[in-house]
Amino acid sequence: VQLQASGGGLVQPGGSLRLSCAASGRTLSSYTMGWFRQAPGKEREFVAAISWNDGNTYYSDSVKGRFTISKDNAKNTMYLQMNSLKPEDTAVYYCAATPRIFYSGAYYSRAYVYWGQGTLVTVSS
Numbered sequence: 001v002q003l004q005a006s007g008g009g010l011v012q013p014g015g016s017l018r019l020s021c022a023a024s025g026r027t028l029s030s031y032t033m034g035w036f037r038q039a040p041g042k043e044r045e046f047v048a049a050i051s052w053n054d055g056n057t058y059y060s061d062s063v064k065g066r067f068t069i070s071k072d073n074a075k076n077t078m079y080l081q082m083n084s085l086k087p088e089d090t091a092v093y094y095c096a097a098t099p100r101i102f103y104s105g106a107y108y109s110r111a112y113v114y115w116g117q118g119t120l121v122t123v124s125s
Helices: none
Strands: 002-006 009-011 017-024 032-038 045-051 057-059 067-072 077-082 091-098 119-123
Touching: 002 091, 017 032, 017 091, 017 119, 032 077, 045 067, 045 077, 057 067
Parallel strands: 009 119
Antiparallel strands: 002 017, 017 077, 032 045, 032 091, 045 057, 067 077, 091 119
16 A cells, blocks of 8 residues: 655644545555654654544544544545644644554554655644
8 A cells, every 4th residue: 555645734823734645556445544743853643543444533632623534435535634723733744554443553653554755734823
């Protein structure tokens, strides 16, 4: 599976961005796909995930209510709609995939096999 992330950029606090992650190489049935982020000097952290089969979604507490993860089966693409952005959301955002249905371990980066290249989101006035 190849993953291509896009959509990052510079946005003011309170603004919105939508990230995309296009997958190719195989079908994603029974996969879990997720978004992680890594700020300078910090460890990579879980943001959100979605089960490709049933569309169930999972969020970190820090983004719940502000970010929405979704998918387009026909386009094999996952999205992350980010609203009410804060300076602390500044990070490189990575999309990832694992050939398993969601489980408790999927909150951690080590559960994911495939990774996109990352896209930078900067929230600043």
